[in-house]
Amino acid sequence: MKELIPYITLAPLAGFAINGLLGWRFKNKQIAGIIATLAVTVSFVIACGLFSEMMAAEPEHRAVHYKLMDWIAVGNVNVGISYLIDQLSIIFILVITGVGALIHLYSMGYMKGDPGYARFFTYLNLFIVMMLQLVMADNYLLTFLGWEGVGLCSYLLIGFWYEEVKNGDAAKKAFIVNRIGDFGFLVAMGVMLAAFGTLNYAEVASSAASLGAGASVLTVITMMLFLGCTGKSAQIPLFVWLPDAMAGPTPVSALIHAATMVTSGIYLVARSNMLFALSPTTLTVISIVAVCTALLAAIMALFQNDIKKVLAYSTVSQLGFMFLGLGVGAFTAGVFHVLTHAFFKACLFLGSGAVIHAMHHEQDMQKMGGLKKYLPVTFWTFLIATIAIAGIPPFAGFFSKDEILWKAFSQGSPFLWAFGAIAALMTAFYMFRAVYLTFFGKERFDAHHHPPHEVGASMSIPLIVLAVLSMGAGLLGVPEILGGSEKLHHWLEPVLGRGEEIAASSLGSHGEGLEIPLMIVSVVIALIGILIATRYYKQRTTLAQNERKLGGLYKLSYNKFYVDEIYDAAIVQPTYAASNSFLYKVVDVKIIDGIVNGLASTAGVFSSLMRKLQTGLVQNYAVMIVIGIVVLIGYVLIF
Amino acid sequence: MVTRKNAVSSALLLVVTFCFLAGIYLTLQAQFLAVVQVAVYAGAIMVLVLFVIMLLNLKEERFSLTGNWKTLLGVLGVGAICAQVIAIILLSKDKIPQTISPKAAVQGTVESVGMMLYQTYAFPFEMASLVLITAAVGAIVLAKKKLQ
Amino acid sequence: MTSLANYLIISAILFSIGAAGVLFRRNAIIIFMCIELMLNAVNLTLIAFSQFLGEQSGQVLVFFVMTVAAAEAAVGLAIVIAIYRNKETVHIDDLNLLKG
Numbered sequence: 009m010k011e012l013i014p015y016i017t018l019a020p021l022a023g024f025a026i027n028g029l030l031g032w033r034f035k036n037k038q039i040a041g042i043i044a045t046l047a048v049t050v051s052f053v054i055a056c057g058l059f060s061e062m063m064a065a066e067p068e069h070r071a072v073h074y075k076l077m078d079w080i081a082v083g084n085v086n087v088g089i090s091y092l093i094d095q096l097s098i099i100f101i102l103v104i105t106g107v108g109a110l111i112h113l114y115s116m117g118y119m120k121g122d123p124g125y126a127r128f129f130t131y132l133n134l135f136i137v138m139m140l141q142l143v144m145a146d147n148y149l150l151t152f153l154g155w156e157g158v159g160l161c162s163y164l165l166i167g168f169w170y171e172e173v174k175n176g177d178a179a180k181k182a183f184i185v186n187r188i189g190d191f192g193f194l195v196a197m198g199v200m201l202a203a204f205g206t207l208n209y210a211e212v213a214s215s216a217a218s219l220g221a222g223a224s225v226l227t228v229i230t231m232m233l234f235l236g237c238t239g240k241s242a243q244i245p246l247f248v249w250l251p252d253a254m255a256g257p258t259p260v261s262a263l264i265h266a267a268t269m270v271t272s273g274i275y276l277v278a279r280s281n282m283l284f285a286l287s288p289t290t291l292t293v294i295s296i297v298a299v300c301t302a303l304l305a306a307i308m309a310l311f312q313n314d315i316k317k318v319l320a321y322s323t324v325s326q327l328g329f330m331f332l333g334l335g336v337g338a339f340t341a342g343v344f345h346v347l348t349h350a351f352f353k354a355c356l357f358l359g360s361g362a363v364i365h366a367m368h369h370e371q372d373m374q375k376m377g378g379l380k381k382y383l384p385v386t387f388w389t390f391l392i393a394t395i396a397i398a399g400i401p402p403f404a405g406f407f408s409k410d411e412i413l414w415k416a417f418s419q420g421s422p423f424l425w426a427f428g429a430i431a432a433l434m435t436a437f438y439m440f441r442a443v444y445l446t447f448f449g450k451e452r453f454d455a456h457h458h459p460p461h462e463v464g465a466s467m468s469i470p471l472i473v474l475a476v477l478s479m480g481a482g483l484l485g486v487p488e489i490l491g492g493s494e495k496l497h498h499w500l501e502p503v504l505g506r507g508e509e510i511a512a513s514s515l516g517s518h519g520e521g522l523e524i525p526l527m528i529v530s531v532v533i534a535l536i537g538i539l540i541a542t543r544y545y546k547q548r549t550t551l552a553q554n555e556r557k558l559g560g561l562y563k564l565s566y567n568k569f570y571v572d573e574i575y576d577a578a579i580v581q582p583t584y585a586a587s588n589s590f591l592y593k594v595v596d597v598k599i600i601d602g603i604v605n606g607l608a609s610t611a612g613v614f615s616s617l618m619r620k621l622q623t624g625l626v627q628n629y630a631v632m633i634v635i636g637i638v639v640l641i642g643y644v645l646i647f
Numbered sequence: 648m649v650t651r652k653n654a655v656s657s658a659l660l661l662v663v664t665f666c667f668l669a670g671i672y673l674t675l676q677a678q679f680l681a682v683v684q685v686a687v688y689a690g691a692i693m694v695l696v697l698f699v700i701m702l703l704n705l706k707e708e709r710f711s712l713t714g715n716w717k718t719l720l721g722v723l724g725v726g727a728i729c730a731q732v733i734a735i736i737l738l739s740k741d742k743i744p745q746t747i748s749p750k751a752a753v754q755g756t757v758e759s760v761g762m763m764l765y766q767t768y769a770f771p772f773e774m775a776s777l778v779l780i781t782a783a784v785g786a787i788v789l790a791k792k793k794l795q
Numbered sequence: 796m797t798s799l800a801n802y803l804i805i806s807a808i809l810f811s812i813g814a815a816g817v818l819f820r821r822n823a824i825i826i827f828m829c830i831e832l833m834l835n836a837v838n839l840t841l842i843a844f845s846q847f848l849g850e851q852s853g854q855v856l857v858f859f860v861m862t863v864a865a866a867e868a869a870v871g872l873a874i875v876i877a878i879y880r881n882k883e884t885v886h887i888d889d890l891n892l893l894k895g
Contacts, residue, residue, distance in 0.1 A: 627717075627718070627721070628717050630721065631717050631718070631720055631721035631724065634721050634724035634725055634728065635720070635721075635724050637724075637728055638724050638727045638728055638731065641728060641731045641732070641735070642731065644735075645731060645734065645735065
């Protein structure tokens with residue numbers, strides 16, 4: 009299987025090339041979708057083959073290193089296009105290609121009839137290529153290539169319907185905010201090169217280990233990497249782009265802004281677990297930022313009326329949970345949550361896409377209701393995914409979220425646990441609120457003129473598969489205390505084990521014996537959230553009034569804590585004002601233009617003298633050459 | 648050759664020059680190149696030139712060595728270069744080989760040049776054929792198309 | 796036996812005659828022939844060195860020079876014909892399109 013590794017990325021790359029170059033010529037537009045879907049499926053099949061081969065091998069011999077070619081070899085630095093397939097990356101590869109293939113299949117139905125059909129699949133395939141690049145790389149620079157590449161695809165896909173200004177603005181916002189984070193990643197790489205002289209994951213980790221815990225250079229590197237992660241994985245303070253990113257087509261939201269790209273920050277931290285484990289300061293920062301993000305985003309999600317906005321904030325909140333896991337040194341738990349989240353959040357997004365599709369592109373939940381009987385498949389899959397995200401056992405979300413919360417308690421502090429638990433409560437509430445508003449109650453739309461229609465097979469198959477996975481994926485990580493075997497933990501042990509040990513020893517561990525009680529508490533919390541949602545939303549038809557009674561909290565939540573406005577006032581406007589009054593009017597016009605114009609007019613004066621030499625007669629030029637040669641040979645002769 | 652007013656006599660004198668050059672090649676024991684010189688230069692290329700001269704039916708050319716100060720300067724410059732180069736040759740006379748190499752007789756033959764061409768320089772040889780075909784196509788296009 | 800220096804001097808003189816022709820002649824075809832003469836002067840140098848140093852590559856290079864010269868002759872004459880069709884002259888004082 010080893011020799012097939014490059015084809016994992018080459019297959020979607022081929023799909024990208026074919027669709028990108030020839031897509032506009034296909035008479036039958038469906039061909040573009042079929043090519044793209046097949047390409048990703050090929051990758052998925054190869055990844056499955058690799059995975060089964062790894063399963064058969066001994067744990068120590070599972071990692072495969074594959075060097076495709078040299079890329080940058082300067083001095084002592086040698087960065088290759090080389091792939092590292094180990095226990096961690098294969099999980100991500102499987103998720104990316106698996107969920108990716110399902111979403112491609114779904115998009116074939118969802119995007120039918122769109123004028124940019126082939127363009128859509130071109131971008132989607134490019135995204136898969138870049139995302140695989142990100143997780144398969146064996147060095148930071150190649151990961152960065154993928155990192156930038158997915159950012160680009162995200163930009164292209166958010167602004168996919170570029171005819172509308174607001175979509176273009178959302179795309180620009182996502183791109184610019186991500187650039188801020190990427191800056192951190194770049195700085196981190198620069199420091200790594202200066203300090204260790206290498207960008208290879210394994211070499212950086214071993215150099216870091218020899219420095220010992222708490223070295224300031226490690227803190228700088230990890231803080232900068234984390235800044236990169238806050239951009240890509242939508243943490244405070246750079247999370248603002250993700251909700252706006254919902255301007256893109258729904259399959260994109262599912263694939264990029266829920267299941268894969270936004271988890272690349274978690275991947276990066278998990279991949280560099282050694283560095284982060286050795287830097288307790290950064291871990292503390294991460295856990296605080298993460299829990300704040302989880303809580304804040306959950307509050308914002310409470311009273312959103314746009315179904316995709318609810319899911320977007322929920323994604324931010326769940327990403328906060330993942331980072332909470334990483335921040336308390338439970339790298340496996342973070343990765344586990346990535347895995348389960350990919351399934352249920354993709355399912356939720358695709359479900360919402362089905363709803364939007366059925367409602368003729370209406371996204372406001374206040375204008376839905378009672379869709380249960382029109383869209384049975386969508387309803388049941390959506391419900392399953394909602395239960396999974398709410399954290400009801402034995403659905404997938406419970407095990408991963410509970411593990412994170414438990415680690416937050418035992419290796420962090422009770423406060424982290426408490427805030428996380430509150431966020432979980434809100435999660436259960438707003439997700440069920442969304443379910444009730446959408447699928448229950450009276451029909452708040454014109455059912456006679458535009459009856460909603462259930463989705464076709466290409467859209468329902470992915471929904472069902474993802475729903476099944478949302479139910480079952482949790483079984484990979486049933487904790488030992490409940491009689492499970494923690495398969496995922498044993499699987500990831502060779503990659504993440506050392507980092508977790510170091511982190512655990514520096515963070516300490518407490519709360520022995522409280523695991524089961526806390527587990528019960530979190531289930532109860534989730535149930536409370538569901539009950540509140542049921543109480544207020546199951547049958548109600550007049551919603552807005554009830555919510556407005558909450559006053560300040562409602563306003564804050566509905567307006568997303570005014571974060572966008574604050575950023576606008578604190579950063580965007582001053583930058584704009586400074587650019588306009590100083591940079592533009594003084595620096596640009598007076599200094600830069602002055603220099604440029606001065607150079608040009610000086611050149612003009614000289615050239616008006618020189619132009620007399622240009623007679624247009626080639627022989628005169630040849631004379632010049634001859635004279636030049638005479639001078640040159642004379643010089644050689646004399647000296 | 649360069650001073651003839653009539654282009655045809657210029658061309659014929661050039662043919663004679665090429666034949667003499669072929670003779671010089673023979674004194675250097677480069678038989679293969681001597682033959683190629685006669686066949687390609689004196690034969691093919693100059694015939695082509697003559698054809699073009701006849702095709703264009705040119706009038707006699709008016710030119711003078713001293714008509715234009717720039718031209719004069721150029722001719723004087725060329726003379727200077729010639730003098731300089733000859734000076735260099737004479738100055739370094741002792742540093743260059745004095746006698747013809749013993750291998751000369753062998754390496755001038757068709758056989759050895761051919762071996763070299765088809766072995767060491769096989770790739771450039773193929774590229775040369777590409778150059779020729781490009782030139783042929785280019786010449787046809789240029790000569791055939793009516794320029795506006 | 797002629798010495799290497801003599802061959803080189805002949806070559807230098809031939810080259811200079813060619814160059815001078817390029818400079819003072821006004822007929823494009825004659826200029827063209829002068830260029831051929833210059834190329835031949837270079838060929839002579841190459842062969843002379845090749846035979847005196849016992850290094851065969853020089854002769855191969857001459858072969859390639861001839862190839863390029865043939866190609867150049869074909870294209871160059873085609874250009875002359877094209878110009879003649881266009882301007883009814885090959886007198887290069889009338890060809891000053893390079894003047895801005």
